[in-house]
Amino acid sequence: MSQFIQPGAVLGIVGGGLEAYRLGMTARQLGLKVVVLAPDEGDVAFAAADMPLVGASTDAAALARLAEVTAVITYVDEFVNGDALAELTTARQLPSGVDILAVTQDRYLEKVFLDDLNMNTLPYAQVVTPQDVTKAVESVGFPAILKPIQKSLGHDAALLLKSPQDVQAAAGLLATRPYVMEAWLDQPTEFAVAVAKSGDLVQVMPPVQNVFAQHQLKASLVPAVADAAVAQEITRVAQVIAKRLAYAGVFGIEFFMTANQTLYVKRVFPGPQPSGAILAPTTGTSAEELHLRALLGWPLPAVNVLRPGVLLPLYEADRAAAMTQLAIKPAWQFRFYPAGAGAIGQVAVFGDRALVAQAINATDHFHL
Template sequence: MTEFIRPGAVLGIVGGGILAFRLVEVAKQLGCNTVVLAPDEGDIALDAADMALVGAAHDPAALARLAEVATVITYMDENVDAAALATLTTARQLPSGVDILSVTQDRYLEKVFLDDLNMNILPYAQVVTPSDITKAIESVGFPAILKPIQKGVGVGSQLLLRQPADVERAANLLAARPYVLEAWLDHPTEYAVTVAKSDTTIRVMPVVQTVFAAHALQASVVPASGGRAVIEEIARVARVIAEHLDYTGVFGIEFFMTASLTLYVKRVFPGPQLNGHVLLPTTGTSTYEMHLRALLGWPLPNVTLVRPGVLLPLRADDRAAALTQLQIKPDWQFQFYPANAPLIGQVTIFGAAASVRQALAATDHFHLEMTETLN
């Protein structure tokens, strides 16, 4: 059972960026002191923390420094050295454990984990040598995408294969590392769901419909389209996965859905994610608070949707348009991040997706390009 930890504890966070920055903000609201370990001394999370440690998530010496001062530790960088972290911490310090990392750090092991649970996933195959690609294509088919087994390597190391001629280009990638070949869907509907787990308590938060462009999140929408059956199936899958993960805290699951309403589990990730930011303004509860409550042994509330809305992450080229809308849209909820952040901020527009789309189109800058399915 997760031990109850009082306010005043020191929360250690592995990893920086927007996610760690937001976690620091919420930790302070709950009465925790914070220490952040991030690789870049200019990281915004380091600036916000009570104590800053500069170092890599895979550096045992840096993790040891964090363990010396933190009451409880969480990782916002899934590329953390799991073995070192487990060795350097006590069970009380690391209530999440590291078992989830064996699933989320390795694409092949993630597929095996989901396969073992009878989850519906896209066809895949492990690829180590150039000859493996031809064999894998025979079972997976075209189009397919070649991804490094190790996550976090970067989208530049991925390759989309649409025809036999693409297989020859793929052979060069295998000189660097092993890969997974996975079937590719063109323009699927995408979803994400955040789950909070503490001992036997599992809370599935409202399903979010996500919109991506060039692998970057463009919008998070609630409620998600797709109909009751789809949403209920996502919640069912989330509970099954939660029951089979030895983990405390918040984690997320992403999904693909085809035009024929076939649902596939896309991936699992630990900790709060950017797509869940829409839940605070639309439910009143943040994924970061749920994560901390689980880690601290505090009870987890049920989270329900209060009002519909769309959240857009704001990037550098959105600055001028965002500042214009800030002055003329009193009902749009803006949040801006400190300088040097990967994003400049975010904006939430309340209302149904169709009305939000019209409002965004009228700005001549922002757009909501999403696949809508029947509710």
């Protein structure tokens, strides 16, 4: 367990964006002072900072400035210079360590890590040359997706292969960087679970079902639509992975599930993630608070679903519809973010799943 750190300490957050903003706001509520290192002067995370530092999370000099002024440091994603961060900080200053980054920064190493734990993953193969693509297709099959081994390159660098004709298009990609080929599932059910680890204590949060469109989160649902056996397997997988990781704080795991309820581990990521925003309104405890408690050496509360709910992220295209619902839906729980967050806010709707879906669909804008 991390050493006990009292309110009033200075927390450093590496990385900007909405999750850094949420984490910073929660830290301030817990009595911490907040320093945020983010790449742009206009980053939304600076709205939650007592002290902004402009710099890249991969810049050793910027990380050194952060380390000089903070008692505890955390990172909000895997896109950080782990080697520099480890060299510049003490174990007390960086309770999460950097071991998780070795798993989460590289898609191939992440697959190997999961294989070593006997996790169920989709068929995959490492692809370095155009010849590797043909061999990989023989083992993975069609459809398949090529993703850069380096996660920071994002969805735009991926390529979906549906037939032998698509293989030729992959040759150009491989001229620049290595890839991982993975079997592709069409419209699987997706789940995520947040896991808090503090010393030997592992606290698995209630699983969340997520709905995506074009890689954009559209809805998060609690309790997840899954039978007891699926929920138990998600919890078991989370506990196994948590025990292997040398880590303190909250990390997340995402899953695919097929129509016949075969569950696959999709990915692992450090820190609280956007889909975890549903936990605060449905359980009364946020993933951000649990993360900070683990880092500060504070005890972790038990987390249970208090009321079922659905959370809809609100984007700029939803602004007019959101304002309409805000004016007429007193029971809907709205939250809005400062400019630059990517999303303009979120709304949580509580109650029986069928009735909630009916109410959301009746808006003629939002759909579940």
